[in-house]
Amino acid sequence: MASSVRPKLPKNYELIYEIVQASGIGRHLTPSDIFAKAHKRRPGIGFSTVYRGLERLCELGLVSELNVPGVGAATYEPSGPRHAHFRCSACGGIEDVAYAIPPRTLKTLALQHGFKIATERVTFEGRCAACSF
Template sequence: MIFTLTGAHPSRRLPKNYTLIYEIVQASGIGRHLTPAQIYAKALKRRPGIGLATVYRGLERLRALGLVSEVYAQRSGAATYEPTGPRHAHFRCSRCGAIEDVDYAIPARTINALAARHRFAIESERVTFEGRCAACGNSKL
Protein backbone atom coordinates (compact mmCIF):
# COMPACT_ATOMS: atom_id res chain seq x y z
CA MET A 1 0.00 0.00 0.00
CA ILE A 2 1.30 3.49 -0.85
CA PHE A 3 0.41 6.71 0.96
CA THR A 4 1.06 10.32 0.04
CA LEU A 5 3.29 12.06 2.56
CA THR A 6 1.80 15.24 3.93
CA GLY A 7 3.54 18.32 5.24
CA ALA A 8 6.71 19.71 3.70
CA HIS A 9 6.75 17.14 0.88
CA PRO A 10 3.12 16.48 -0.10
CA SER A 11 4.05 15.06 -3.50
CA ARG A 12 6.23 12.29 -2.10
CA ARG A 13 4.64 8.86 -2.29
CA LEU A 14 6.07 6.22 -0.01
CA PRO A 15 5.21 2.67 1.03
CA LYS A 16 3.38 2.44 4.36
CA ASN A 17 6.44 1.13 6.25
CA TYR A 18 8.64 3.96 4.94
CA THR A 19 6.00 6.49 5.96
CA LEU A 20 6.09 5.02 9.48
CA ILE A 21 9.89 5.33 9.58
CA TYR A 22 9.63 8.95 8.41
CA GLU A 23 7.04 9.71 11.10
CA ILE A 24 9.30 8.24 13.81
CA VAL A 25 12.33 10.28 12.73
CA GLN A 26 10.21 13.41 12.25
CA ALA A 27 8.65 13.04 15.71
CA SER A 28 12.10 12.80 17.29
CA GLY A 29 12.88 16.34 16.15
CA ILE A 30 16.00 18.03 14.86
CA GLY A 31 18.95 17.47 17.14
CA ARG A 32 17.76 14.06 18.31
CA HIS A 33 19.92 11.58 16.45
CA LEU A 34 18.33 8.12 16.30
CA THR A 35 20.16 4.94 15.37
CA PRO A 36 18.50 2.43 13.05
CA ALA A 37 18.10 0.13 16.09
CA GLN A 38 16.22 2.84 18.00
CA ILE A 39 14.00 3.53 15.00
CA TYR A 40 13.36 -0.20 14.60
CA ALA A 41 12.37 -0.55 18.28
CA LYS A 42 9.87 2.31 17.94
CA ALA A 43 8.54 0.91 14.64
CA LEU A 44 8.02 -2.54 16.17
CA LYS A 45 5.70 -1.04 18.78
CA ARG A 46 3.48 0.40 16.05
CA ARG A 47 3.87 -2.34 13.45
CA PRO A 48 5.01 -5.66 14.99
CA GLY A 49 5.76 -7.33 11.64
CA ILE A 50 8.26 -4.75 10.36
CA GLY A 51 11.78 -6.02 9.71
CA LEU A 52 15.12 -4.40 10.47
CA ALA A 53 16.10 -4.61 6.79
CA THR A 54 12.95 -2.61 5.94
CA VAL A 55 14.08 0.10 8.36
CA TYR A 56 17.50 0.30 6.70
CA ARG A 57 15.98 0.39 3.20
CA GLY A 58 13.46 3.00 4.32
CA LEU A 59 16.15 5.22 5.84
CA GLU A 60 18.19 5.02 2.64
CA ARG A 61 15.16 5.95 0.54
CA LEU A 62 14.20 8.81 2.86
CA ARG A 63 17.79 10.08 2.81
CA ALA A 64 17.88 9.95 -1.00
CA LEU A 65 14.63 11.95 -1.10
CA GLY A 66 16.07 14.55 1.28
CA LEU A 67 13.52 13.84 4.01
CA VAL A 68 16.02 12.68 6.64
CA SER A 69 19.67 13.46 7.20
CA GLU A 70 22.27 10.83 7.98
CA VAL A 71 24.90 11.76 10.54
CA TYR A 72 27.88 9.46 10.24
CA ALA A 73 30.50 9.61 12.95
CA GLN A 74 33.66 8.30 11.32
CA ARG A 75 35.32 6.81 14.39
CA SER A 76 32.23 5.17 15.82
CA GLY A 77 31.30 3.53 12.53
CA ALA A 78 27.61 4.12 13.26
CA ALA A 79 25.10 6.27 11.45
CA THR A 80 22.29 8.16 13.13
CA TYR A 81 19.34 9.92 11.54
CA GLU A 82 17.44 13.14 12.14
CA PRO A 83 14.78 15.06 10.23
CA THR A 84 16.13 17.25 7.47
CA GLY A 85 16.07 20.83 8.68
CA PRO A 86 18.11 24.01 8.66
CA ARG A 87 21.76 23.65 7.67
CA HIS A 88 23.95 22.91 10.67
CA ALA A 89 27.05 21.01 11.66
CA HIS A 90 27.57 18.31 14.26
CA PHE A 91 30.01 17.80 17.10
CA ARG A 92 30.92 14.25 18.12
CA CYS A 93 32.63 13.60 21.43
CA SER A 94 35.66 11.38 20.87
CA ARG A 95 35.32 9.98 24.38
CA CYS A 96 31.64 9.28 25.06
CA GLY A 97 30.34 9.35 21.45
CA ALA A 98 27.64 11.97 22.10
CA ILE A 99 26.52 13.91 19.03
CA GLU A 100 25.30 17.50 19.32
CA ASP A 101 24.05 19.96 16.74
CA VAL A 102 26.18 23.05 16.12
CA ASP A 103 24.77 26.27 14.66
CA TYR A 104 27.22 26.46 11.77
CA ALA A 105 27.01 26.36 8.00
CA ILE A 106 29.56 26.96 5.27
CA PRO A 107 28.58 30.14 3.39
CA ALA A 108 27.09 29.49 -0.06
CA ARG A 109 29.73 31.70 -1.70
CA THR A 110 32.47 29.48 -0.23
CA ILE A 111 30.80 26.33 -1.52
CA ASN A 112 30.28 27.91 -4.96
CA ALA A 113 33.92 29.06 -5.12
CA LEU A 114 35.16 25.61 -4.12
CA ALA A 115 32.94 23.97 -6.74
CA ALA A 116 34.09 26.37 -9.46
CA ARG A 117 37.79 26.06 -8.60
CA HIS A 118 37.73 22.25 -8.66
CA ARG A 119 34.95 21.84 -11.23
CA PHE A 120 32.81 19.94 -8.74
CA ALA A 121 29.04 19.72 -8.72
CA ILE A 122 28.52 19.92 -4.95
CA GLU A 123 25.14 18.50 -3.97
CA SER A 124 25.35 18.61 -0.19
CA GLU A 125 27.66 19.30 2.69
CA ARG A 126 28.31 17.54 5.97
CA VAL A 127 30.47 19.07 8.65
CA THR A 128 31.31 17.12 11.79
CA PHE A 129 33.66 18.45 14.42
CA GLU A 130 35.28 15.97 16.79
CA GLY A 131 36.76 16.51 20.21
CA ARG A 132 35.62 16.31 23.81
CA CYS A 133 32.23 17.48 25.00
CA ALA A 134 31.91 19.62 28.14
CA ALA A 135 31.19 16.58 30.31
CA CYS A 136 34.30 14.73 29.09
CA GLY A 137 36.55 17.75 28.63
CA ASN A 138 38.32 17.61 31.98
CA SER A 139 38.39 13.85 32.46
CA LYS A 140 41.45 11.76 31.70
CA LEU A 141 41.66 9.38 28.75
Protein backbone atom coordinates in the same frame (compact mmCIF):
# COMPACT_ATOMS: atom_id res chain seq x y z
CA MET B 1 7.68 22.23 4.77
CA ALA B 2 8.50 19.45 2.37
CA SER B 3 5.64 17.43 3.82
CA SER B 4 3.12 19.42 1.86
CA VAL B 5 4.36 18.27 -1.51
CA ARG B 6 5.83 14.96 -0.62
CA PRO B 7 4.70 11.97 -2.63
CA LYS B 8 2.54 9.30 -1.06
CA LEU B 9 4.67 6.79 0.70
CA PRO B 10 4.05 3.17 1.62
CA LYS B 11 2.81 3.04 5.16
CA ASN B 12 5.93 1.49 6.56
CA TYR B 13 7.94 4.32 5.15
CA GLU B 14 5.49 6.77 6.70
CA LEU B 15 5.99 5.05 9.99
CA ILE B 16 9.74 5.35 9.73
CA TYR B 17 9.43 8.97 8.77
CA GLU B 18 7.19 9.64 11.78
CA ILE B 19 9.65 7.98 14.08
CA VAL B 20 12.56 10.02 12.84
CA GLN B 21 10.47 13.19 12.92
CA ALA B 22 9.30 12.45 16.43
CA SER B 23 12.88 12.12 17.60
CA GLY B 24 13.34 15.79 16.78
CA ILE B 25 16.24 17.59 15.24
CA GLY B 26 19.36 17.09 17.23
CA ARG B 27 18.52 13.53 18.18
CA HIS B 28 20.39 10.91 16.28
CA LEU B 29 18.91 7.50 15.73
CA THR B 30 20.65 4.44 14.43
CA PRO B 31 18.79 2.05 12.15
CA SER B 32 18.54 -0.35 15.09
CA ASP B 33 16.92 2.34 17.26
CA ILE B 34 14.48 3.04 14.52
CA PHE B 35 13.83 -0.62 13.98
CA ALA B 36 13.15 -1.08 17.70
CA LYS B 37 10.65 1.78 17.78
CA ALA B 38 9.03 0.69 14.54
CA HIS B 39 8.77 -2.85 15.79
CA LYS B 40 6.76 -1.68 18.81
CA ARG B 41 4.25 0.08 16.65
CA ARG B 42 4.10 -2.56 13.97
CA PRO B 43 5.47 -5.87 15.16
CA GLY B 44 6.57 -7.95 12.26
CA ILE B 45 8.21 -5.13 10.39
CA GLY B 46 11.48 -6.31 8.95
CA PHE B 47 14.93 -4.92 9.30
CA SER B 48 15.34 -4.62 5.59
CA THR B 49 12.22 -2.51 5.38
CA VAL B 50 13.73 -0.04 7.81
CA TYR B 51 16.92 0.21 5.77
CA ARG B 52 14.96 0.53 2.55
CA GLY B 53 12.72 3.16 4.06
CA LEU B 54 15.61 5.21 5.34
CA GLU B 55 17.31 5.06 1.99
CA ARG B 56 14.17 6.26 0.26
CA LEU B 57 13.55 9.03 2.78
CA CYS B 58 17.12 10.20 2.34
CA GLU B 59 16.68 10.33 -1.42
CA LEU B 60 13.55 12.40 -0.95
CA GLY B 61 15.43 14.70 1.38
CA LEU B 62 13.04 14.03 4.25
CA VAL B 63 15.70 12.71 6.57
CA SER B 64 19.45 13.11 6.63
CA GLU B 65 22.00 10.45 7.14
CA LEU B 66 24.88 11.22 9.41
CA ASN B 67 28.11 9.31 9.41
CA VAL B 68 30.24 10.01 12.39
CA PRO B 69 33.72 8.53 12.52
CA GLY B 70 34.23 6.24 15.44
CA VAL B 71 30.57 5.39 15.65
CA GLY B 72 29.76 1.99 14.27
CA ALA B 73 26.40 2.71 12.76
CA ALA B 74 25.12 5.53 10.62
CA THR B 75 22.59 7.75 12.35
CA TYR B 76 19.55 9.55 11.03
CA GLU B 77 17.79 12.78 11.89
CA PRO B 78 14.93 14.77 10.41
CA SER B 79 16.29 16.96 7.68
CA GLY B 80 16.39 20.59 8.68
CA PRO B 81 18.53 23.62 8.12
CA ARG B 82 22.12 22.87 7.23
CA HIS B 83 24.23 22.43 10.31
CA ALA B 84 27.36 20.78 11.53
CA HIS B 85 27.89 18.16 14.22
CA PHE B 86 30.15 17.92 17.18
CA ARG B 87 31.24 14.64 18.63
CA CYS B 88 32.73 14.39 22.07
CA SER B 89 35.64 11.99 21.99
CA ALA B 90 35.27 11.33 25.70
CA CYS B 91 31.59 10.53 26.13
CA GLY B 92 30.74 9.84 22.51
CA GLY B 93 27.81 12.24 22.56
CA ILE B 94 26.79 14.06 19.42
CA GLU B 95 25.56 17.64 19.39
CA ASP B 96 24.24 19.80 16.64
CA VAL B 97 26.20 22.91 15.85
CA ALA B 98 24.64 25.83 14.04
CA TYR B 99 27.25 26.21 11.37
CA ALA B 100 27.30 25.85 7.63
CA ILE B 101 30.03 26.63 5.16
CA PRO B 102 29.14 29.88 3.40
CA PRO B 103 27.58 29.28 -0.04
CA ARG B 104 30.09 31.64 -1.55
CA THR B 105 32.94 29.51 -0.33
CA LEU B 106 31.29 26.41 -1.75
CA LYS B 107 30.85 28.11 -5.06
CA THR B 108 34.46 29.17 -5.18
CA LEU B 109 35.72 25.71 -4.32
CA ALA B 110 33.45 24.13 -6.88
CA LEU B 111 34.73 26.47 -9.56
CA GLN B 112 38.36 25.95 -8.58
CA HIS B 113 38.12 22.19 -8.75
CA GLY B 114 35.57 21.83 -11.49
CA PHE B 115 33.12 19.74 -9.52
CA LYS B 116 29.55 20.23 -8.43
CA ILE B 117 28.94 20.22 -4.70
CA ALA B 118 25.60 18.80 -3.69
CA THR B 119 26.08 18.42 0.04
CA GLU B 120 28.66 19.19 2.63
CA ARG B 121 29.25 17.51 5.94
CA VAL B 122 31.09 19.14 8.76
CA THR B 123 31.98 17.26 11.90
CA PHE B 124 33.98 18.61 14.80
CA GLU B 125 35.59 16.47 17.38
CA GLY B 126 36.85 17.28 20.82
CA ARG B 127 35.50 17.44 24.34
CA CYS B 128 32.08 18.64 25.22
CA ALA B 129 31.45 21.05 28.08
CA ALA B 130 30.69 18.26 30.51
CA CYS B 131 33.84 16.30 29.67
CA SER B 132 36.22 19.24 29.58
CA PHE B 133 37.30 19.06 33.19
